[in-house]
Amino acid sequence: MNLKLWVIISVIALLGIGTTVLLQKSHKKHLPTIEEFKVCVMKNLSDCNQLKDETLKKNCQSADSYLSSLNSTACSNFSSFMKQSSQYDELNFNSYFQQCFLDQQVSQKIASLSNFYFSKIYTPVYKNCLGF
Incomplete structure (x- = not known):
């Protein structure tokens, strides 16, 4: 059970980081x-x-x-x-x-x-x- 929870938390964290990076790139001033x-x-x-x-x-x-x-x-x-x-x-x-x-x-x-x-x-x- 701890392994499943750790995997879910890791996936959510990676998605959050990825989304943040993409948003920063899209808002970069031209x-x-x-x-x-x-x-x-x-x-x-x-x-x-x-x-x-x-x-x-x-x-x-x-x-x-x-x-x-x-x-x-x-x-x-x-x-x-x-x-x-x-x-x-x-x-x-x-x-x-x-x-x-x-x-x-x-x-x-x-x-x-x-x-x-x-x-x-x-x-x-x-x-x-x-x-x-």
């Missing part, structure tokens, strides 16, 4: 490929020239310039990865994209430079297109 990211960016195109107010336009352009000139290890790694990658590679390989462009300090700096850039360019493109 991160876009380089090509999917480019398509998303094209759908969300917006630029600083839409602004009529010159001060707001300059602030927006300075945010764009700041983001373009990010110089960190993560950004260097991302740049190197992009030079060697194909359109089918995952954009956020080794979290380089996320560490470069989605760093908390970067987000805060962009938000402080231009609300338009943060809400109309940075968030839709850099956050939403990556799936964050």
Whole structure:
């Protein structure tokens, strides 16, 4: 009788573990490929020239310039990865994209430079297109 009980408990445990693993895999977030990211960016195109107010336009352009000139290890790694990658590679390989462009300090700096850039360019493109 103890052997039957042990077998039943073992089978139930294995089924539970298997189900948990399958559920975790099915809920894993899909991160876009380089090509999917480019398509998303094209759908969300917006630029600083839409602004009529010159001060707001300059602030927006300075945010764009700041983001373009990010110089960190993560950004260097991302740049190197992009030079060697194909359109089918995952954009956020080794979290380089996320560490470069989605760093908390970067987000805060962009938000402080231009609300338009943060809400109309940075968030839709850099956050939403990556799936964050």
